Amino acid sequence: MNTTVNDGGATGPADGASSRPTGQGRIVLAATPIGNLADASPRLIELLRSADLVAAEDTRRTLHLANALGLRIPGRLISYHEHNESSRIAELLEAVAAGSTLLVVSDAGMPAVSDPGFRLVEAAVEAGLEVTAVPGPSAVLTALALSGLPTDRFTFEGFLPRKPGERAALLADLAGEQRTMVFFEAPHRVTPMLTALAEAFGGSRRAAVARELTKLHEEVARGTLDELIAWAEPGVRGELAVVVGGAVASEEADDVDHVAAVQAMMETGVRLKDAVAAVAERDRIPKRQLYADVVAARSRPAS
Structure with a gap:
């Protein structure tokens, strides 16, 4: 069993620093706004100002966020995304082992949740390095909370496979799932996705599509899958999360x-x-x- 303890808390420094030994670095996963920039936490802002290294899914997006928040990133800003994630890990762990604070941010929401970060955390845990997090905005939880569907038990399924056969096989496995399910999907693929969900779960299954969460044009469409297909057919824009009610056992x-x-x-x-x-x-x-x-x-x- 691997156990780590972070002593930072409500009475600790703004960036959540712990009482770790001098010279020992750490990795901080920090949630960034999913839409409204006012959702950036004080701890995120402090870490952007103080971290030795900032590993960003898209450095341009992170610089835009910093500029919008009126701050400068003095630390080294490097790209860390799905295409270079594996090759970057050794370099990042070496820096942390040498005493650096590494801030990891994605384009929106919490790193490692449908975004780069998991492999780095896995490797850091194996190496015995400290990993902590700055919680904040989450498209998964926000969509779930606004869906009007049961929230006591849920599962996050991310993006469905693009190939119809693989998608159908996965949905067949999920057809009996009794927990509420949360998915991500691109706007231009949401109608085929909803159609596939209706074929697998039945068109009368309750669902919701959350669009542009926390932004000016936020919208949550709720209804049966058949109703949502009709809603989406004229075209949908913006970032999406799809929430589907679980199977009813009777x-x-x-x-x-x-x-x-x-x-x-x-x-x-x-x-x-x-x-x-x-x-x-x-x-x-x-x-x-x-x-x-x-x-x-x-x-x-x-x-």
Whole structure:
């Protein structure tokens, strides 16, 4: 087990410094605004002013943030993004081991959450170096809170695969997930994404699309997946988070033999594909899984 202790707290310095030994550096993951620059915390501002190194997902975005906040970054500013993440780790850890404070920031929100940072933290923990965080804005939590869907249990799924086959396979695995799910998606792909969600979860599943969070044109569209598809079809702009309600577990649903219902329809002359689609829509279950269950049942020898 690996345990680290950070002594910085409510009564500590503004940048959350701990009482670590002289010469021992640290890594600080700091959340940046997801839209409204006023959400930049005093601790983030202090660290931008004082860190020896600032590893930024996009150095231009970080400089723009600093300029908007009226401050200068005196430390060394270097790029740290998905394409150079692996090659930068050794250099960054060496600097921290030598006593430097390394501030890690992404374009928006918390580093390491759907942004670069995880591999660096993993390597730092393995090396026994101190890692701490400056919490702040989060698109995941903000979208979840505004969605109107259950927030007591949720899962963050990030971006879905772009390839239809891989996306369908992942959504089939998630079809029975009972926790609220949070996804990210690009605006030009949100309609196909919502369509894929409806095919996997049923068009009546409740969901919300949060757009431009904390910005001037913030909008949260709520409804069924079918309703949201219609809402998105004219075109959607801005940064997006999609929140989808979990599957509803009920004793009534457990008592229904969906395979038998499909087989009964087929006995009347309905094609397998059409029978599966009808039962899946009626009972609000994933078509792909029902189809597989029916095929498996037909391949089993009669008892």
